[in-house]
Amino acid sequence: MFSEWTNCNDVYEREKTYKYTQMSLEYNGKRYPLGVLRQFSTKVFEEVERYHQLSFCLDYEDIKGYASPSMWGHYARDYQRSGVCIELESTKVIPFPNGATVYEEKVDYNNILAPIHVCGVDAEKENAEQEFVINNRMQLFFQKHPHWEVENEYRYVSKDCKYLDISDAVMCIYVLGEDDITLQSVKRIVMDTKKISYVNVGGSESRNLNPMNLYEVEELQEEMKYIRI
Numbered sequence: 001m002f003s004e005w006t007n008c009n010d011v012y013e014r015e016k017t018y019k020y021t022q023m024s025l026e027y028n029g030k031r032y033p034l035g036v037l038r039q040f041s042t043k044v045f046e047e048v049e050r051y052h053q054l055s056f057c058l059d060y061e062d063i064k065g066y067a068s069p070s071m072w073g074h075y076a077r078d079y080q081r082s083g084v085c086i087e088l089e090s091t092k093v094i095p096f097p098n099g100a101t102v103y104e105e106k107v108d109y110n111n112i113l114a115p116i117h118v119c120g121v122d123a124e125k126e127n128a129e130q131e132f133v134i135n136n137r138m139q140l141f142f143q144k145h146p147h148w149e150v151e152n153e154y155r156y157v158s159k160d161c162k163y164l165d166i167s168d169a170v171m172c173i174y175v176l177g178e179d180d181i182t183l184q185s186v187k188r189i190v191m192d193t194k195k196i197s198y199v200n201v202g203g204s205e206s207r208n209l210n211p212m213n214l215y216e217v218e219e220l221q222e223e224m225k226y227i228r229i
Contacts, residue, residue, distance in 0.1 A: 001163050002052035002156070010148060043129035048140060051133070054156040054164055056088070058106065066174050070150045082182050085174040086166075094165035101160050105142040107153040112143070170196050 008014050057065040065071075066085045076083030096102050122128055133140060141157045156164060173196060175186050190196050 002054055002158065002161060004052055005049060010144065012145070037123065040123040040129065044132055047129045047133050050159040051141070051157055052159065052162075053141065055151075056154045058152045058154050060152055065152065066172070068150070068152075072176065076176050083176040084182060084186060086170060087172040087174065088166055088169045089171050090169070092169035094168060096158075096161055096164075099160075100158065102156055102158040103137055103141065104154070104156045105138065107148075107151075107155055108138070108143050109146045109149040110143065111146060172196065 006014055057068060057071055059065045060068065064087075066087050072083060072085075125131070137157070142155060144153070173186055173190060175183055
């Protein structure tokens, strides 16, 4: 599912700010007061909020994306006692419907934390805020500070689509295993599929499941006979 920007944990993403290089905009040879800028800025914020995003972690040079210690430490719940990571084969993701506008890019990490600069905009042009967001989408949606570089993020952005179809792209599900409810839920989901690997990376079931092994559906079905739901 695509997520709203208000769910981002990066304050610079949740609260996008703009710096105007002039105190007013020039339109048809005339200069407009600050009120025009404020009105335009409000429209830009409203337009940005119509967009939603999906974030993924790419493989690193030395390890796979699902093996990142920083990502497990940052996003696993309840003091890192439970978490789920889904490994995807990007080439098997089902394309978006025809007519849908979706932007996708690897996030660019740079030292620019200053507000987004706005200049040379015709604020009274029809749909000026839409044009501004489209023209500045790289800066608005795909730029983050190097402190976030550990995420190695690839992102989809759209205001037309609600979800990405990964039904044929799931390769493996990794579970940090002290939450029995999470473990059992994942097992049931995996068992209902054709062939998805599963690995428990630790926890109370380590006695029964080798934490470094990949378990296929047939093995899970045998294992489930001895687990009470």
